[in-house]
Amino acid sequence: MTDRQAIEAVVHLYVEGMTFANEAALRKAFHPKCAVIGHYESAVEWSTRDEFIAAIVAEGSAPPGTQPHMDIQTLDVVGDAASVKVSDDFAGMRFTDYLSMLKIEGRWTIVNKVYYLHN
Template identity: 80%
Template sequence: MSEQQAIEAVVHLYVEGMTFANEAALRKAFHPQSTVIGHYEHAVEWLTRDEFIAAITAEGAAPPGTQPYMDITMIDVAGDAAMAKVTDEFAGMRFTDYLSMLKIDGRWTIVNKLYYLHS
């Protein structure tokens, strides 16, 4: 598997984890010390991984058979650091996410998510 394919696999894990409120998938996609940052409801939201996962699972899963929306528009890799830009949907909202990733112990993981909520 190429580095790009490995990064895309983590992005898929993240988007599917959000869509279906899959806590295990989200824990696998995000580093334990990762952060999630963006403007939500007119305020800066700055969440830990666990706070983010709790918010996703509280919202609940999309209905079975839902096809997760995801458009990976950019992946940039420099050694063991990478950035993926993805547009996705969650709970009827469209986001553009900038996912900072680091390869740790041979596996890509999201260390930071900076998001924009489209109006």
């Protein structure tokens, strides 16, 4: 598997984890020390991985059979660092996410997420 394919697989894991409130998938996609940052309900939200996952799980899963929306708009890789811009949906909202990724011990992981919530 190429680095690009491995990165795309982590992004798929992340989007499907959000769509179906899959805690295990989200824990696998995100580094334990990552931050999730963006404006939500008119305030800056700055969450740890665990706070983010708890919020996703509390919202609950999309109905079975839902096709997750995911559009990778850019994917840039240099060595063991990567940046991904992806459009996705969660709980009826459209987001643009900027994912910083790092290859650690041979495995790509999301180390930071900055998001924009579309109106």
